[in-house]
Amino acid sequence: MRTAYTADQIRAAERALMAELPHGTLMQRAAAGLAAACADLLGRVYAARVVLLVGGGDNGGDALYAGALLARRGARVGAVLAGSRTHEAGLAAFLDAGGRVTGGEAIEEADLVVDGLVGIGATGALREPYGALAAAAGSAPGLVVAVDVPSGVDAGTGRVEGPAVRATLTVTMGAYKTGLLVDPGAAYAGAVELVDIGLGPYLPEPDAVAQEAADVHALLPRPVAESDKYRRGVLGVAAGSDLFTGAAVLAVGGALRAGAGMVRYAGTSAPVTQVRAHWPEAVVTLLDAPSIEHVGRVQAWVLGPGLGTGDWAHELAAAVLASDVPVLVDADGLTLVARDRDLLRRDAPVLLTPHAGELSRLMGVGRDAIEAARLEHARDAAGELGVTVLLKGSTTVVADGAGPARVNTTGTSWLAAGGTGDVLSGVAGALLAQGLGCFDAASCAAYLHGLAGRLAAAGAPLAAADVAEAVPAAIRAVAGRREPERTPPGRRSFAR
Numbered sequence: 001m002r003t004a005y006t007a008d009q010i011r012a013a014e015r016a017l018m019a020e021l022p023h024g025t026l027m028q029r030a031a032a033g034l035a036a037a038c039a040d041l042l043g044r045v046y047a048a049r050v051v052l053l054v055g056g057g058d059n060g061g062d063a064l065y066a067g068a069l070l071a072r073r074g075a076r077v078g079a080v081l082a083g084s085r086t087h088e089a090g091l092a093a094f095l096d097a098g099g100r101v102t103g104g105e106a107i108e109e110a111d112l113v114v115d116g117l118v119g120i121g122a123t124g125a126l127r128e129p130y131g132a133l134a135a136a137a138g139s140a141p142g143l144v145v146a147v148d149v150p151s152g153v154d155a156g157t158g159r160v161e162g163p164a165v166r167a168t169l170t171v172t173m174g175a176y177k178t179g180l181l182v183d184p185g186a187a188y189a190g191a192v193e194l195v196d197i198g199l200g201p202y203l204p205e206p207d208a209v210a211q212e213a214a215d216v217h218a219l220l221p222r223p224v225a226e227s228d229k230y231r232r233g234v235l236g237v238a239a240g241s242d243l244f245t246g247a248a249v250l251a252v253g254g255a256l257r258a259g260a261g262m263v264r265y266a267g268t269s270a271p272v273t274q275v276r277a278h279w280p281e282a283v284v285t286l287l288d289a290p291s292i293e294h295v296g297r298v299q300a301w302v303l304g305p306g307l308g309t310g311d312w313a314h315e316l317a318a319a320v321l322a323s324d325v326p327v328l329v330d331a332d333g334l335t336l337v338a339r340d341r342d343l344l345r346r347d348a349p350v351l352l353t354p355h356a357g358e359l360s361r362l363m364g365v366g367r368d369a370i371e372a373a374r375l376e377h378a379r380d381a382a383g384e385l386g387v388t389v390l391l392k393g394s395t396t397v398v399a400d401g402a403g404p405a406r407v408n409t410t411g412t413s414w415l416a417a418g419g420t421g422d423v424l425s426g427v428a429g430a431l432l433a434q435g436l437g438c439f440d441a442a443s444c445a446a447y448l449h450g451l452a453g454r455l456a457a458a459g460a461p462l463a464a465a466d467v468a469e470a471v472p473a474a475i476r477a478v479a480g481r482r483e484p485e486r487t488p489p490g491r492r493s494f495a496r
């Protein structure tokens with residue numbers, strides 16, 4: 001489990017640790033880790049052209065000390081001093097090691113730009129000249145390493161309000177910051193490497209966590225000798241309509257591939273025919289009324305993909321939500337719930353799986369505002385509605401009322417394709433039916449779905465059915481702790 005923190009949490013931990021150490025110790029640790037990461041990335045340090053962007057705070061200090069270490073190894077290091085003041089001791093060490101002060105034009109010629117403009121001490125959008133330097137670093141031809149957090153990205157939330165540095169690698173000090181995990185910030189951070197400066201014992205409960213393969217594996221239900229199809233978990237699927245038959249097929253497919261002992265599909269004649277044709281394993285009920293009376297016992301429901309939003313769908317949604325088992329609500333189900341929030345008045349758990357547009361309708365908040373602060377809005381919705389929220393997107397986040405949120409880092413942009421959300425609903429529903437709570441079911445489903453997407457895509461377009469097909473391979477990969485690597489081996493980085 002990777003744990004991530006807000007800027008305030010990090011600052012408090014740093015204060016506590018600093019009180020026990022000689023002045024400057026933490027910055028030396030940070031700078032040593034930063035210089036080592038830069039050297040790794042460069043491959044050859046001698047004669048490499050390195051440009052430091054140095055802000056007025058300690059983030060600039062980290063960059064200057066690391067620059068000094070690189071200069072001592074023969075790199076040609078220049079520093080662009082952007083602040084009205086500069087970390088004095090850091091600058092002295094840098095000049096002493098042979099570094100020199102330079103202008104912003106050096107960025108164009110650099111093999112490596114080190115972004116030490118601002119770190120966790122930043123507030124709001126970057127002021128000038130920081131903004132222009134951040135933009136120049138982003139379009140520079142060389143490698144870009146961000147110190148602690150890419151300047152322009154809010155460390156705690158991942159918000160980006162103006163120009164921001166786009167990094168090849170972010171070397172973060174002491175602990176991951178939430179803004180490095182959640183988009184848009186995560187997209188600016190590139191690979192992320194953590195430098196241990198001894199903060200561990202001083203850190204509080206994390207703000208957010210990112211599950212790793214072993215965490216997901218530990219939570220996934222496995223059949224035992226005495227399991228039968230009923231005991232493994234039966235999922236009900238109320239999805240699809242005469243107009244949208246594919247959603248039913250894909251949701252049922254995701255569920256079957258994710259280990260439901262049995263799937264009971266309930267719908268009208270067109271989707272029933274399609275589900276029967278694609279999945280003879282599913283037990284189907286042809287509905288002649290919007291009721292689940294004749295469907296049989298299930299341990300959880302998936303409600304909504306392709307269901308429609310008319311009176312029939314509303315009545316069926318009301319019937320499903322009146323049951324006493326967990327219900328996952330997606331797609332058209334979310335539209336119905338947005339119109340009639342009373343549908344959510346129930347005692348059994350609810351998992352909502354909106355994308356930003358659906359959450360926007362549900363909560364009456366602008367879509368852009370949600371995209372800018374995904375975690376915050378997922379948390380607010382979960383708290384206000386008393387449900388678990390899985391907010392889909394480039395980084396999927398899962399929040400319930402209490403404790404750290406979960407951020408999924410396995411996704412791939414190839415998953416931005418029609419029908420993949422229906423598969424995700426099926427996977428999460430199957431995990432609910434197998435007894436996982438909403439929070440675990442949602443985060444494990446997001447992880448497996450992201451991984452399945454990567455396996456299915458393998459660098460080329462995918463169709464939603466391919467993702468369902470790849471879910472067992474994702475489960476096997478998680479069991480074997482194997483994940484497709486996107487960062488150099490040995491780096492402790494988020495696979496994105």
Ligand SMILES: NC(=O)C1=CN([C@@H]2O[C@H](COP(=O)(O)OP(=O)(O)OC[C@H]3O[C@@H](n4cnc5c(N)ncnc54)[C@H](OP(=O)(O)O)[C@@H]3O)[C@@H](O)[C@H]2O)[C@@H](O)CC1
Binds near residue numbers: 118119130
């Ligand atoms: N503490 C520790 O133990 C350790 C800390 N470490 C390192 O220190 C970093 C935190 O350092 P920090 O607290 O000095 O703040 P920092 O991020 O450099 O920013 C402050 C500067 O930015 C400026 N500024 C602010 N907003 C701005 C804006 N929008 N646009 C433009 N400028 C803006 C602000 O200007 P001012 O407001 O003063 O005019 C001030 O000059 C942390 O991220 C890590 O790298 C490591 O060495 C490990 C040990």
Ligand SMILES: [K+]
Binds near residue numbers: 115116118146151
């Ligand atoms: K920075």
